[in-house]
Amino acid sequence: MKKVIIIGPAHPLRGGLASFDQRLCLEFQNAGYDASIYSFSLQYPDFLFPGTTQYSSDPAPSDIKIVTAINSINPFNWIKVGLKLKQLKPDLVVVRFWLPLMGPALGSILRLLKGNKHSKIVAITDNIIPHEKRPGDRPFTRYFLKSCDGFVTMSTKVLNDLRSFEKNKPAKEVKHPLYDNFGEAVLKSTAKNQLGIDVNQPIVLFFGFIRKYKGLDLLLDAISLLKQKGQLNFKLLVAGEYYEESAFYLNKIKDLGIENDVIQRTEFIPDSEVRYYLSAADLVVQPYRNATQSGVTPLAYHFEKPMIVTNVGGLPSLVPHNKVGLVCEPNAESIADAIIRYFELGEEFFLPHLREEKSKYSWSQLMNTLTTIVPDKTIRNDVS
Numbered sequence: 001m002k003k004v005i006i007i008g009p010a011h012p013l014r015g016g017l018a019s020f021d022q023r024l025c026l027e028f029q030n031a032g033y034d035a036s037i038y039s040f041s042l043q044y045p046d047f048l049f050p051g052t053t054q055y056s057s058d059p060a061p062s063d064i065k066i067v068t069a070i071n072s073i074n075p076f077n078w079i080k081v082g083l084k085l086k087q088l089k090p091d092l093v094v095v096r097f098w099l100p101l102m103g104p105a106l107g108s109i110l111r112l113l114k115g116n117k118h119s120k121i122v123a124i125t126d127n128i129i130p131h132e133k134r135p136g137d138r139p140f141t142r143y144f145l146k147s148c149d150g151f152v153t154m155s156t157k158v159l160n161d162l163r164s165f166e167k168n169k170p171a172k173e174v175k176h177p178l179y180d181n182f183g184e185a186v187l188k189s190t191a192k193n194q195l196g197i198d199v200n201q202p203i204v205l206f207f208g209f210i211r212k213y214k215g216l217d218l219l220l221d222a223i224s225l226l227k228q229k230g231q232l233n234f235k236l237l238v239a240g241e242y243y244e245e246s247a248f249y250l251n252k253i254k255d256l257g258i259e260n261d262v263i264q265r266t267e268f269i270p271d272s273e274v275r276y277y278l279s280a281a282d283l284v285v286q287p288y289r290n291a292t293q294s295g296v297t298p299l300a301y302h303f304e305k306p307m308i309v310t311n312v313g314g315l316p317s318l319v320p321h322n323k324v325g326l327v328c329e330p331n332a333e334s335i336a337d338a339i340i341r342y343f344e345l346g347e348e349f350f351l352p353h354l355r356e357e358k359s360k361y362s363w364s365q366l367m368n369t370l371t372t373i374v375p376d377k378t379i380r381n382d383v384s
Helices: 016-030 075-088 100-116 137-145 156-165 188-195 216-228 247-256 271-280 296-302 332-345 347-360 363-372
Strands: 003-007 034-042 065-071 092-097 120-125 150-153 171-173 203-207 235-239 262-265 283-286 307-310 325-328
Touching: 003 016, 003 075, 016 034, 016 092, 016 363, 034 075, 065 075, 065 100, 075 100, 092 100, 092 363, 100 120, 100 137, 137 156, 150 156, 150 363, 156 171, 188 271, 203 271, 216 235, 216 247, 216 332, 235 271, 271 296, 283 296, 283 332, 296 307, 296 347, 307 332, 325 332
Parallel strands: 003 034, 003 092, 034 065, 092 120, 120 150, 150 171, 203 235, 203 283, 235 262, 283 307, 307 325
Antiparallel strands: none
8 A cells, every 4th residue: 555645734723725635635545545644733833823823623533644743943843754754655745835934844854755765745836926925935935846856736827936946847737626525515595594694685705814915805895886886785795814904804894884784704714614604605706916726716616606706816717707707807896897797697607617617626636646747767866
């Protein structure tokens, strides 16, 4: 039985990366691999973490092995973990890379691991150039990339960004698999009752962590425009934790006079409740200012919810216009026009296309790419 180790966040850490890693580990196990996750004992120092807590209140998954081991800021820990993984001699190491800050820790661990001259190392690169730039981004990223044998991206933009750093090693784009680990959809009325929302009220959903690049303020301006035009026939449900100062958004909602038009559930949404928010929605809006890919998109696909996305990064390629949803420009007027267009067409217009497109988003395709992208004979054990 071949051994696979995934390096990345997992329970008790929370969030989309942890959910993704756990679902991927399960896919490897179901395919007959000896798979486990090496996660972080310290992912971020508290002063660098923008949310309320890094930890989940959900129970630990009982069907996968998670080793809490990596301290992202302790070089002595990197040596210990790297030598341990070298000794375990996995056939394949899948490592998540989403932030340059993780480059020194992960790059050092992988350099030690590669001393066994056996393990293939493939990185799933969620971002190469981060949304919010910081000193050291480029050298940290370069240091990490040199320690890998191959790469998988989930958008064309990230693949292009990767090629600006690493031009020769194997790399391939694979669609972000569906988040099918949050349970099945429930009736809209059931979901709304669960959330305490009027069952007769149409719902437009903004879902996920709230950060400037995600453009919630643009959506709030669009809501104001629709209200002024007398075309606000729904409630906006904002579901997700603030990862920056909340006062800006709260003041904006008040200044625009849309307090009664916005339902705010601005705390972290536990995995067990995700399906209720998606099931309650008529439409999911991603009003991003910039983007690579988004974990909200495969979530909407799984629950068969039409989407409005802005014409930035990899989003338009994931949401075919006038089929799965609508693509608009990242400004309030264009977002408002797209919402009007959605309600003119209706949900049933989009559902057949959604169901056809979602079949392309499979975990098995990602797993197969990870296992085959680097042929055994091309493993590079140098990191010069």
